[in-house]
Amino acid sequence: xxxxxxxxxxxxxxxxxxxxxxxxxxxxxxxxxxxxxxxxxxxxxxxxxxxxxxxxxxxxxxxxxxxxxxxxxxxxxxxxxxxxxxxxxxxxxxxxxxxxxxxxxxxxxxxxxxxxxxxxxxxxxxxxxxxxxxxxxxxxxxxxxxxxxxxxxxxxxxxxxxxxxxxxxxxxxxxxxxxxxxxxxxxxxxxxxxxxxxxxxxxxxxxxxxxxxxxxxxxxxxxxxxxxxxxxxxxxxxxxxxxxxxxx
Amino acid sequence: xxxxxxxxxxxxxxxxxxxxxxxxxxxxxxxxxxxxxxxxxxxxxxxxxxxxxxxxxxxxxxxxxxx
Numbered sequence: 001x002x003x004x005x006x007x008x009x010x011x012x013x014x015x016x017x018x019x020x021x022x023x024x025x026x027x028x029x030x031x032x033x034x035x036x037x038x039x040x041x042x043x044x045x046x047x048x049x050x051x052x053x054x055x056x057x058x059x060x061x062x063x064x065x066x067x068x069x070x071x072x073x074x075x076x077x078x079x080x081x082x083x084x085x086x087x088x089x090x091x092x093x094x095x096x097x098x099x100x101x102x103x104x105x106x107x108x109x110x111x112x113x114x115x116x117x118x119x120x121x122x123x124x125x126x127x128x129x130x131x132x133x134x135x136x137x138x139x140x141x142x143x144x145x146x147x148x149x150x151x152x153x154x155x156x157x158x159x160x161x162x163x164x165x166x167x168x169x170x171x172x173x174x175x176x177x178x179x180x181x182x183x184x185x186x187x188x189x190x191x192x193x194x195x196x197x198x199x200x201x202x203x204x205x206x207x208x209x210x211x212x213x214x215x216x217x218x219x220x221x222x223x224x225x226x227x228x229x230x231x232x233x234x235x236x237x238x239x240x241x242x243x244x245x246x247x248x
Numbered sequence: 249x250x251x252x253x254x255x256x257x258x259x260x261x262x263x264x265x266x267x268x269x270x271x272x273x274x275x276x277x278x279x280x281x282x283x284x285x286x287x288x289x290x291x292x293x294x295x296x297x298x299x300x301x302x303x304x305x306x307x308x309x310x311x312x313x314x315x
Contacts, residue, residue: 033277037270041256041266041270042250042256046260051259051260051261051262052259052260052262052263052266053259053262053265053266055259055266055269056265056266056269059269059270059273060269063273098283099280102276102279102280103276105276106272106273106276109269109272110269110272110273113265113268113269113272114265114269116265117262117265215277215280219280219281219284222284222285222288223283223284223287225284225288226284226287226288226291227287229288229291229292229295230287230291230294233291233295233298242292242295242296245292246292246295246296246299
């Protein structure tokens, strides 16, 4: 197990293994998302209160969940980098941020679009919405910090620390609907509680969440692979690999 | 299933909200797919340029040495 962990931490092994995983995850993501979207748009019954706007949930909820998870994974990569100095963890941190930022943006945008017909407003400064906006700023902050600092090592450490400090925001997002009075409804998905909706609405939501996760992992890996090529371009194996690429 | 194609696009009068949500999702997904592919092409091209530059420098040095 430890040995395997170390092997995966080496850029070359990660590059080789992920070369097989990316097409696999990508195909699974495409199939899952396609199924989920058709299901959500055409087969899920309209909600008795919200009508068809409930279909926005199938984009909004998965993007919000995976955005928060991606922040968590980014911060864990930061911890791994600070403690064990594994270079790959720094690459993983760098590559998670833009994907997480766009997913947060998607959650905010679809939330606004859903809010208009159901609450009568695009935006309110309530706890759930504001803390999600803070999540977007944290992702952007991690990206900005890295591009603003010149030394790779110090930039990596600074962005890891910012990512870790920003972890405080995750429980705030999660419990904001319980702690404060808010327009936002309580969580739709929970590991502990029974779902708050009938299975014909709940199962496609699970499919979409799975699809978003698969998509996130596929894109994350694609980004990490490109970044490995860039950072390791002076090593023998990357030179050899790129020589093959040039020959084509 | 919706009764007709028109009803499917209309979404009970909420078509604009529902479809714009899915359209924004499509844009964001497309950006995420394209971006790493472009980055990879960029890295490969950059590496190729560096190789040619190094080769030119090497040739120049060899010529200077033979004089």
